[in-house]
């Protein structure tokens with residue numbers, strides 16, 4: 283059976299340029315790159331209309347799991363818009379969960395994107411990438427980038443893209459032992475949310491940073507400690523709203539060598555930054 287990849291992402295930089303009017307969301311300018319480090323999903327199309335997750339994720343009830351939410355949303359969209367298919371639109375889904383959760387590397391959003399892309403194909407719906415991205419936006423701000431599938435400069439809530447090519451470095455991604463709520467970070471009174479909007483060329487040619495980092499380091503000493511530890515070896519930054527921290531290296535060997543030297547209680551993985559999502563190979 284095909285194992286569909288569901289990769290992680292990094293926010294190589296992330297600037298918050300203001301609150302959006304009449305919304306709980308903020309406007310961002312961020313640079314997304316994918317990692318060749320993935321969860322894997324398998325799908326067995328059913329002869330009925332049931333949507334089942336055969337491998338529930340601990341502490342995530344199925345009805346709030348973005349895997350199930352995405353499959354149901356896609357079926358509803360197809361029914362409401364009378365998209366022709368001979369499939370009854372049922373499926374048994376399994377996931378091998380590899381990506382750390384609540385780490386700012388987008389696991390849940392990526393899972394949702396993989397479901398939309400895979401089921402579009404397996405249910406013979408023939409929706410366009412744009413249609414799938416619009417559906418993804420209803421699930422969460424980060425879903426669209428995983429459907430788009432190309433390293434991108436993003437604006438809006440982080441879902442309006444310009445493709446870019448950046449160096450494909452190697453990263454140590456360390457996961458401090460805290461799960462951080464995205465909504466909580468964006469709700470912090472002290473969050474820097476007044477970065478000046480700049481053009482892409484200027485941003486790509488300035489040192490990269492993340493506006494969430496000061497507030498997160500202050501509130502989660504474990505994150506601060508991991509950034510300080512990794513910074514001894516290379517530039518280290520928060521991704522998204524955390525808690526994961528990444529440090530970049532020119533080679534896998536160098537990244538693995540530094541990883542060996544990290545204290546035992548810092549969990550980490552090594553992965554390559556890639557400009558194309560591993561999912562793209564499966565969606566054609």
Ligand SMILES: C[C@](O)(CO)[C@H](O)COP(=O)(O)OP(=O)(O)OC[C@H]1O[C@@H](n2ccc(N)nc2=O)[C@H](O)[C@@H]1O
Pocket residue numbers: 293306307308309310312386391421422423424425438439440464465468522523
């Ligand atoms: C921080 C990032 O990871 C950067 O890639 C994303 O913007 C977060 O994307 P996500 O996890 O898909 O977030 P969502 O599930 O859409 O939003 C969770 C909550 O975070 C806040 N939120 C999110 C994205 C954004 N641009 N502004 C926000 O203020 C909102 O309060 C929202 O209710």
Ligand SMILES: Nc1ncnc2c1ncn2[C@@H]1O[C@H](COP(=O)(O)OP(=O)(O)OP(=O)(O)O)[C@@H](O)[C@H]1O
Pocket residue numbers: 339341342346347348349382383384385386387388389390391393394424461462464522523524525
């Ligand atoms: N398929 C899923 N996989 C993991 N978590 C899920 C899933 N569906 C829902 N969730 C819930 O969403 C929360 C955040 O998930 P995720 O691991 O994507 O965090 P994140 O990487 O910080 O996300 P982001 O960077 O998009 O904010 C989890 O703690 C969990 O409660």
